[in-house]
Ligand SMILES: CC/C=C\C/C=C\C/C=C\C/C=C\CCC(=O)SCCNC(=O)CCNC(=O)[C@H](O)C(C)(C)COP(=O)(O)OP(=O)(O)OC[C@H]1O[C@@H](n2cnc3c(N)ncnc32)[C@H](O)[C@@H]1OP(=O)(O)O
């Protein structure tokens with residue numbers, strides 16, 4: 172994808188002239204190699220250059236219904252092209268995955284308020300791929316990949332989203348007819364929230380309580396047809412629709428769904444994990460939580476989404492800060508680029524570092540997920556709880572940081588950041604949605620804390636711990652003494668580990684004390700605030716630990732100039748982290764006021780070094796102008812021209828005088844009240 176061909180703003184050009192490393196080398200790292208970057212650019216261009224998409228139309232001015240219809244139209248243009256490209260590339264599964272990976276951002280540019288088909292290729296397809304037996308795969312996968320059927324993942328209900336054990340939808344098996352009957356016995360049992368459900372898809376994976384031989388066997392997944400394949404009318408017994416306007420995701424078409432005696436054939440229960448014999452005998456899976464597998468995969472994917480949203484927001488904020496001039500620092504000098512105000516650097520530079528470290532974490536977690544899944548396929552489920560805890564913890568920490576960072580980027584753009592055309596509002600809406608979907612973040616942290624407390628007990632009893640929580644041994648080994656701070660990257664890691672372990676200990680002690688008067692469950696609830704804090708700190712430990720390991724490897728493999736930039740980024744991440752968590756650190760680490768002042772000074776030095784590299788790093792994230800879609804963040808930096816051009820496109824500016832003048836304003840002004 173070519174950069175914008177207009178003349179680059181001279182302030183921005185001056186910045187780029189000072190970059191002292193190879194930006195392309197950074198881009199190659201970010202996307203996993205030069206070949207992948209080439210593919211990404213080709214795929215972006217292939218889709219975004221299509222005139223049928225009519226990307227000139229600013230959909231933000233459309234009505235709710237028009238937005239949805241345009242999003243469906245555009246998506247179909249893309250999906251038709253996807254299949255064409257897939258065939259041209261050779262038609263393998265790997266080709267399909269390559270295109271889909273690169274479509275993540277392209278789709279964001281095409282449908283900024285969400286994709287009305289996103290669940291089909293993600294949660295629906297993944298569930299069928301991972302939770303079906305061989306016959307079911309053979310029956311459903313070709314229809315899914317040919318888009319002969321379109322589906323979603325319908326789990327959440329009006330009354331229950333978090334506590335899925337208490338979902339109320341029922342699927343009652345009758346061995347005589349070899350059918351399940353699906354019912355929504357109450358209003359609260361209506362499915363509520365599933366993306367694409369309202370008016371787009373005709374099938375869904377429905378999570379329902381299985382009843383057979385008079386007993387409830389817990390929630391199980393079923394493939395259910397919802398709409399007629401010709402007319403798209405809801406099938407008998409199906410009550411379905413859109414849930415209405417939301418904070419964001421306006422074109423995702425989140426829906427509601429109720430069942431009244433809907434018949435589903437025996438073969439439609441997904442049977443890889445739990446099994447139901449035709450006579451109605453239920454066979455338990457090796458681990459009941461295997462049915463939660465799709466959520467785990469998506470939580471892992473969400474780390475890279477968070478990294479990319481931060482990368483996009485910081486690109487906009489930094490480019491703008493390099494061309495916007497405001498408020499002389501010395502009264503008699505010209506107004507500086509706002510980036511010269513150190514508080515502005517403090518707003519943006521740590522965000523850039525987070526995008527890089529989160530990307531390292533996403534790569535690490537993807538590999539870990541693959542290896543634990545492979546173990547699972549051979550029947551070894553021992554590491555499932557570890558993966559569950561880690562994916563919950565990082566999903567929460569990364570999306571919380573993501574939403575915070577994107578909002579800081581918006582604030583760093585002053586008033587103009589509040590314009591839709593600045594491009595930060597959809598990023599923020601997507602970030603904040605991610606804090607809730609796929610597990611509300613507090614709940615995710617509590618799941619991770621459960622693992623921490625178990626590990627803490629294990630450590631106290633001299634048991635063995637998984638690699639990521641071995642630092643709990645160090646805490647126990649210190650026997651109440653505080654960790655002594657040393658100002659190195661590993662020293663910072665040890666300080667955050669000590670804080671995480673210390674907070675875990677406080678939560679553990681809280682539970683132990685309360686257990687004397689309460690049940691373990693009540694005691695755990697009373698320790699909830701400490702537990703979430705412990706889990707959050709554990710998430711930062713993981714990020715810093717993986718960041719250190721991965722960046723050390725990267726430095727060994729890139730040019731010395733880029734290596735220095737990575738070193739700078741890692742230190743920025745670490746020092747920003749410890750300064751933000753200083754309250755927790757002081758509680759558990761022997762750190763002096765002088766040490767803290769040194770860290771603050773170190774941050775200023777890191778900013779100074781990063782000042783010249785920052786633009787190279789954000790350019791290296793390689794968001795083309797149609798993808799960044801921002802008046803403030805375009806490659807050329809011509810923000811004022813972009814802003815006035817965007818304003819001129821406002822529907823209100825298409826005529827000199829709006830009809831409300833004659834209808835209301837003039838009569839009002841002439842009425843003398
Ligand atoms: C640029 C791109 C931008 C954007 C991205 C694009 C698109 C996104 C678009 C749309 C959004 C898409 C999808 C959103 C989809 C959804 O939201 S689907 C609905 C998701 N719902 C949830 O996440 C519900 C959250 N709740 C849960 O996961 C569970 O209820 C729970 C884990 C919180 C608790 O489960 P319970 O069964 O009640 O368990 P428990 O009794 O509390 O016991 C906990 C024990 O179980 C172990 N465990 C739980 N889960 C797992 C697991 N998956 N694997 C292994 N083990 C698990 C846990 O370890 C505990 O073990 P103990 O030994 O401690 O008992």
Ligand SMILES: Cc1cc2nc3c(=O)[nH]c(=O)nc-3n(C[C@H](O)[C@H](O)[C@H](O)COP(=O)(O)OP(=O)(O)OC[C@H]3O[C@@H](n4cnc5c(N)ncnc54)[C@H](O)[C@@H]3O)c2cc1C
Nearest residue numbers: 324325326327331332333364365366604608609610611613
């Ligand atoms: C944009 C978006 C897209 C979505 N897409 C889908 C989809 O495609 N398919 C689907 O099935 N669902 C979907 N969902 C639903 C989503 O997964 C749930 O909303 C989410 O899991 C939270 O559940 P809830 O709404 O029941 O929140 P609740 O659980 O009611 O949470 C409300 C509050 O209670 C607190 N709370 C709840 N339980 C506990 C606890 N055990 N301990 C401490 N605090 C607790 C929470 O922290 C929160 O503050 C989507 C949601 C959104 C916002």
